[in-house]
Amino acid sequence: MLFNSIEFLIFFFTVFVLYWFIINKSLKLQNILLLFASYFFYANWNWKFLFLLAFSTFLDYYTGLKIENSGSKRGKRTWLWISVAINLGFLGFFKYFNFFIESFAELLQSIGFQPHMSTLSIILPVGISFYTFHGLSYIFDIYNGKIKPTRNFVNYSLFVSFFPLLVAGPIERATHLLPQVEKPRKFNYNQAVDGLKQILWGLFKKIVIADGCAEYVNLIFDNPSAYSGPILIIGAVFFAFQIYGDFSGYTDIALGISRLLGFELLRNFSYPYFSRDIAEFWRRWHISLSSWFRDYLYIPLGGSRTGIWKKIRNTFIIFIVSGFWHGANWTFIAWGFLNALYIMPLIIFSKNRDHLAIVAENRSLPSFREFISMAVTFMLTTFAWIFFRAESISAACSYIRSIWKGIPDIHGYAAAAGFLYWNVGFTLPFLICFFFFIEWMGRRDKYALESIGNTWPRWSRWTFYYLLIASCIIYIDKGQNFIYFQF
Amino acid sequence: MSRFTFKLFIFSIVPIVILLGSYLYLDPFKVLYHYDDYSGRLSFNRDYVSTQTFLNKYNGKNYNSYIFGSSRTIAYDPASWKKYLDNNALPYLFDASCESVYGIYTKLRYLDSIHAPLNNVLIVMDNDFTFATDHDQPGYLFIKHPLISHNGYWNFHMNFIKAYLHPYFLFSLYTYRITGKYYSFMQNYINKNDIVLDSITNRMVVPVREKELKDNPDLYYSKLIPMFENGNGEVRDSVDMISSAAVTMLEEISSILRKNNTNYKIVISPLYNKIKFSVNDMKRLDSIFSHNIYDFSGANEITNDYRNYYELSHYRLHVGDTILRRIYH
Numbered sequence: 001m002l003f004n005s006i007e008f009l010i011f012f013f014t015v016f017v018l019y020w021f022i023i024n025k026s027l028k029l030q031n032i033l034l035l036f037a038s039y040f041f042y043a044n045w046n047w048k049f050l051f052l053l054a055f056s057t058f059l060d061y062y063t064g065l066k067i068e069n070s071g072s073k074r075g076k077r078t079w080l081w082i083s084v085a086i087n088l089g090f091l092g093f094f095k096y097f098n099f100f101i102e103s104f105a106e107l108l109q110s111i112g113f114q115p116h117m118s119t120l121s122i123i124l125p126v127g128i129s130f131y132t133f134h135g136l137s138y139i140f141d142i143y144n145g146k147i148k149p150t151r152n153f154v155n156y157s158l159f160v161s162f163f164p165l166l167v168a169g170p171i172e173r174a175t176h177l178l179p180q181v182e183k184p185r186k187f188n189y190n191q192a193v194d195g196l197k198q199i200l201w202g203l204f205k206k207i208v209i210a211d212g213c214a215e216y217v218n219l220i221f222d223n224p225s226a227y228s229g230p231i232l233i234i235g236a237v238f239f240a241f242q243i244y245g246d247f248s249g250y251t252d253i254a255l256g257i258s259r260l261l262g263f264e265l266l267r268n269f270s271y272p273y274f275s276r277d278i279a280e281f282w283r284r285w286h287i288s289l290s291s292w293f294r295d296y297l298y299i300p301l302g303g304s305r306t307g308i309w310k311k312i313r314n315t316f317i318i319f320i321v322s323g324f325w326h327g328a329n330w331t332f333i334a335w336g337f338l339n340a341l342y343i344m345p346l347i348i349f350s351k352n353r354d355h356l357a358i359v360a361e362n363r364s365l366p367s368f369r370e371f372i373s374m375a376v377t378f379m380l381t382t383f384a385w386i387f388f389r390a391e392s393i394s395a396a397c398s399y400i401r402s403i404w405k406g407i408p409d410i411h412g413y414a415a416a417a418g419f420l421y422w423n424v425g426f427t428l429p430f431l432i433c434f435f436f437f438i439e440w441m442g443r444r445d446k447y448a449l450e451s452i453g454n455t456w457p458r459w460s461r462w463t464f465y466y467l468l469i470a471s472c473i474i475y476i477d478k479g480q481n482f483i484y485f486q487f
Numbered sequence: 488m489s490r491f492t493f494k495l496f497i498f499s500i501v502p503i504v505i506l507l508g509s510y511l512y513l514d515p516f517k518v519l520y521h522y523d524d525y526s527g528r529l530s531f532n533r534d535y536v537s538t539q540t541f542l543n544k545y546n547g548k549n550y551n552s553y554i555f556g557s558s559r560t561i562a563y564d565p566a567s568w569k570k571y572l573d574n575n576a577l578p579y580l581f582d583a584s585c586e587s588v589y590g591i592y593t594k595l596r597y598l599d600s601i602h603a604p605l606n607n608v609l610i611v612m613d614n615d616f617t618f619a620t621d622h623d624q625p626g627y628l629f630i631k632h633p634l635i636s637h638n639g640y641w642n643f644h645m646n647f648i649k650a651y652l653h654p655y656f657l658f659s660l661y662t663y664r665i666t667g668k669y670y671s672f673m674q675n676y677i678n679k680n681d682i683v684l685d686s687i688t689n690r691m692v693v694p695v696r697e698k699e700l701k702d703n704p705d706l707y708y709s710k711l712i713p714m715f716e717n718g719n720g721e722v723r724d725s726v727d728m729i730s731s732a733a734v735t736m737l738e739e740i741s742s743i744l745r746k747n748n749t750n751y752k753i754v755i756s757p758l759y760n761k762i763k764f765s766v767n768d769m770k771r772l773d774s775i776f777s778h779n780i781y782d783f784s785g786a787n788e789i790t791n792d793y794r795n796y797y798e799l800s801h802y803r804l805h806v807g808d809t810i811l812r813r814i815y816h
Contacts, residue, residue, distance in 0.1 A: 474654045
């Protein structure tokens with residue numbers, strides 16, 4: 001059940017009506033309804049994996065209580081490691097088992113052995129990376145004394161499996177979401193309107209921008225040898241738009257839905273393509289994952305309060321682990337490694353916190369220097385996305401080689417102009433420009449549409465919303481799955 | 488909460504009221520009100536137009552001869568057909584887009600039920616459409632007239648409302664209405680050239696195309712040659728297409744024709760794809776219709792010459808004349 005489907009609309013409408021009109025007086029019933037709805041939503045993907053979700057939930061709930069009740073530090077540590085081992089064991093088995101087997105076989109082959117190893121046909125449970133990290137953050141926070149474990153199993157289960165964030169995040173923290181689950185929620189008009197606007201913008205990002213670009217990205221990446229270097233550059237740039245529109249669009253819809261139900265989730269994106277360096281980009285891209293790794297991996301490893309070599313080591317570790325978290329493929333590891341390389345000069349020269357505020361905060365336009373910085377950062381991230389999108393390292397290298405070879409070829413540029421004119425047309429580039437214009441105008445807000453149009457007359461504001469809805473309806477036939485569901 | 492619900496209701500209802508109001512006012516598919524002439528540029532439901540024109544005219548014209556089939560019946564001019572029939576024959580072209588055996592059967596069943604004379608019948612079958620389905624198809628271009636299909640008016644009209652509400656359609660329709668010009672993005676909804684329908688026989692003609700073909704056929708085909716080169720595939724028998732439900736309908740058709748003592752002939756269209764009608768299917772048709780079947784499918788002197796076609800799908804008027812001459816002599 002995709003967020004951008006009629007089935008979800010019916011499902012959510014039913015939940016919304018029951019939640020606010022029928023059982024709005026009872027917090028307990030509201031939470032039971034949301035838990036039931038979340039499990040129904042998840043079962044719609046694959047009901048068999050509900051047992052895994054339920055087991056993982058029970059494990060963390062139980063070990064959380066055990067950690068709290070253990071008298072000794074050793075006992076707490078034992079329960080912590082039991083939870084970590086089982087959680088990561090499941091994640092490792094379902095997500096990485098075949099990868100390790102294949103990589104080990106390739107390693108043996110490279111040194112002359114002919115191993116006979118077979119892989120298993122394992123289906124990756126949707127959202128396992130996300131709900132495993134929810135549970136782990138809860139356990140870590142209890143172990144570190146940041147929170148007390150909840151004794152309400154329904155509330156805890158809802159924290160882990162709350163349907164807007166269940167399959168693709170944002171990765172919530174118990175310190176942030178659990179208190180909201182436990183506290184009575186009142187309908188707030190402004191929050192609900194904000195939620196609807198954020199859903200609309202998320203749908204536009206996903207359906208129009210991401211799915212619109214996906215058509216050409218798939219065409220180019222599926223058969224790169226058929227295209228000139230400049231067209232391959234177009235493919236990479238379109239993928240940069242696609243993945244941003246897809247993932248941040250999903251997040252906007254998830255946050256908007258949560259707002260309609262009275263919850264505020266963690267922010268996951270903050271206009272990353274307006275970043276002036278890679279460090280800023282990583283403070284603005286998939287924020288909930290970056291901060292998770294910062295709090296539970298980088299800081300425990302010593303963080304930045306150590307010597308320069310340890311700082312470099314720690315940075316490489318979190319980027320490579322972050323890459324690996326995305327998928328069992330060397331391409332994701334290469335993507336993480338490349339980003340670690342990009343950020344390294346900033347770490348070494350302590351320039352990684354130069355740009356904390358949004359670009360051109362008190363101006364309409366960026367300075368020339370800011371513009372160049374943003375363009376260079378965008379180029380670097382786009383280059384790294386080639387590894388993220390490619391099927392294998394060799395495919396990514398071949399793609400980059402073809403770009404490189406095609407740069408001096410003048411005919412390639414004519415072919416690229418022809419590709420844009422004949423294949424892509426004017427509508428999609430226009431919509432991409434419109435999208436970035438709106439994002440730029442709204443860059444000081446939590447999401448681009450938050451304050452745009454608030455001072456306009458109602459008829460023009462509503463016309464603007466109708467046009468966004470119409471664009472979504474036009475593009476909805478191109479329907480693609482959300483990229484981050486596979487992670 | 489009530490403020491939110493009210494505003495959301497107003498926000499949703501405004502476009503619905505405007506769109507439904509404009510739909511009722513414009514009736515873009517001509518399915519709401521009475522029309523004497525369905526000619527125009529907008530793509531219409533050919534089944535509905537054929538049926539409605541028949542209903543409008545039947546009492547005055549007393550048709551007794553019918554051509555059934557898909558848009559490929561465009562090659563069969565009722566006036567040409569009349570030459571081979573009795574002097575009192577009054578032909579009517581009762582076609583539909585992508586007509587199926589279901590459509591032909593339900594039309595004949597309807598005519599039989601109102602005791603319309605069925606003196607002559609010409610059924611044009613195609614190996615790609617006629618047996619592709621044996622039930623009513625959704626979609627504003629294909630859904631059958633509810634009087635014939637008995638599938639209900641609500642379902643019928645919902646297909647048109649859904650088509651109207653599609654933003655591409657709205658954009659195409661209103662751009663056309665405002666500018667009066669045809670653009671390529673409209674091609675799914677608006678025809679490039681005017682389509683003229685004979686209000687008596689229901690014959691469909693595209694005058695601009697006929698004029699182009701008459702004035703300069705070389706120029707006309709020079710634009711289409713790449714299309715015909717790609718479509719020049721190998722000759723082979725197609726797979727069996729006639730389902731058991733279709734057999735039942737064919738038997739019903741045969742029974743109606745026999746009961747009315749109808750002079751009928753069945754033509755298998757000469758399509759440019761040169762796919763020969765399946766041997767098994769031919770045997771079935773032969774056994775049901777007592778050898779009144781004339782098969783022009785596969786490679787032959789008609790299908791080997793692209794100048795016998797308007798484009799890949801439709802054969803021309805002179806081909807229809809040739810076929811009529813052959814089957815009636």
